[in-house]
Amino acid sequence: MEHIVATPLYPSVHEDRLIWKKENNGEYSVRSAYRLCMNELLDTSHFKVEGAWDLIWKLKVPPRAKNLLWRICRNCFPTRKRLRDKGVNCTTVCALYNMEEEDSVHMLFNCVGIRNIWSMWSAFTSIIHILDGDHDSKDIVFKILQVLPHEDASLFGCVIWSIWKQRKNKIWKEVTDAQGFVFDRAKTLLADWKAARYVHENSVSREQPVCNVKWIKPRAGRFKCNIDAAFSETTNLVGIGMCMR
Amino acid sequence: MCDVHVGEALDLLSAMDWVHLLQLGTVDFEMDAKRVVDSINSCHSDDTEYGNIISNCKALFSQFYENSRVEFVWRQANEADHSLAKAALSLTSSQILVNIPNCIEHILFNEMQ
Numbered sequence: 188m189e190h191i192v193a194t195p196l197y198p199s200v201h202e203d204r205l206i207w208k209k210e211n212n213g214e215y216s217v218r219s220a221y222r223l224c225m226n227e228l229l230d231t232s233h234f235k236v237e238g239a240w241d242l243i244w245k246l247k248v249p250p251r252a253k254n255l256l257w258r259i260c261r262n263c264f265p266t267r268k269r270l271r272d273k274g275v276n277c278t279t280v281c282a283l284y285n286m287e288e289e290d291s292v293h294m295l296f297n298c299v300g301i302r303n304i305w306s307m308w309s310a311f312t313s314i315i316h317i318l319d320g321d322h323d324s325k326d327i328v329f330k331i332l333q334v335l336p337h338e339d340a341s342l343f344g345c346v347i348w349s350i351w352k353q354r355k356n357k358i359w360k361e362v363t364d365a366q367g368f369v370f371d372r373a374k375t376l377l378a379d380w381k382a383a384r385y386v387h388e389n390s391v392s393r394e395q396p397v398c399n400v401k402w403i404k405p406r407a408g409r410f411k412c413n414i415d416a417a418f419s420e421t422t423n424l425v426g427i428g429m430c431m432r
Numbered sequence: 433m434c435d436v437h438v439g440e441a442l443d444l445l446s447a448m449d450w451v452h453l454l455q456l457g458t459v460d461f462e463m464d465a466k467r468v469v470d471s472i473n474s475c476h477s478d479d480t481e482y483g484n485i486i487s488n489c490k491a492l493f494s495q496f497y498e499n500s501r502v503e504f505v506w507r508q509a510n511e512a513d514h515s516l517a518k519a520a521l522s523l524t525s526s527q528i529l530v531n532i533p534n535c536i537e538h539i540l541f542n543e544m545q
Contacts, residue, residue, distance in 0.1 A: 211480055212478055424521055426517045426521035427442070428512075430516060432540075
């Protein structure tokens with residue numbers, strides 16, 4: 188109680204009112220309350236999945252490819268087998284070749300047609316032992332991202348996206364993409380995205396001013412007050428400086 | 433230890449508090465904290481500690497500094513005050529220096545040329 192009364196107030200504070208601290212405007216919102224619950228009140232550790240997730244998020248690929256890789260690794264990727272597990276009444280055979288059961292490892296890596304696409308890639312020889320050695324798509328993705336250099340890892344993400352696109356085209360549009368086209372589409376996606384980023388980054392850097400970094404005298408009849416603050420972690424102090432000219 | 437933008441806002445607040453007592457006439461303020469300058473010049477307000485300091489600054493500003501401006505400068509142009517603020521960390525109480533202190537003499541000399 189004493190502490191509350193002793194709190195220093197700004198002169199502009201006239202009346203008491205309720206403020207919800209988690210929003211800047213002081214008003215309660217479900218959004219911020221949800222965040223409060225998820226981040227501070229509830230234990231969410233059991234939702235966490237082990238893995239080098241940075242490998243995915245640091246990839247230099249379009250966000251849709253990253254998102255797809257993440258969904259694959261979190262096993263929330265709608266293969267027919269997964270849909271069936273979740274109670275959707277559908278067949279579980281591979282959508283492209285109607286042969287084996289369509290789980291994510293089959294759909295992305297092991298299906299005959301998909302293997303052909305991967306074998307078009309120069310980096311294929313360095314990842315084939317991973318494809319043949321593992322039976323979990325999350326492990327495969329992480330291992331591949333770990334061994335490949337940046338450029339190849341980016342293309343890997345785009346090929347995955349293009350394979351997924353091929354399956355969607357087959358199911359929803361009844362169009363069969365040629366295997367060579369699937370691989371080229373991945374390369375085009377990556378190249379276009381990089382080109383767009385290149386233009387964007389250059390235009391941003393052009394806005395960085397190079398001049399106007401020198402102090403300028405005030406006009407006649409006016410004063411100029413320059414101010415700055417300095418912080419010291421060791422002494423827990425803030426120093427402020429003002430200079431009138 | 434407070435957040436950097438809170439510290440910078442408090443800096444502006446005490447500057448405004450002090451400068452109008454000097455009755456110098458029109459004074460423009462310059463600082464290198466972009467966020468503070470933007471907040472002062474926007475009409476948006478919020479209820480955080482920072483928002484309160486800013487609205488205090490605005491109140492002072494509209495009361496005493498009718499023709500003045502608060503402007504952003506690059507850090508390189510704000511060197512003198514940066515040095516002053518650093519020196520202030522080692523002082524126990526606030527000081528008003530009429531003569532130019534050693535720590536910024538060379539900077540001021542260069543800038544006033």
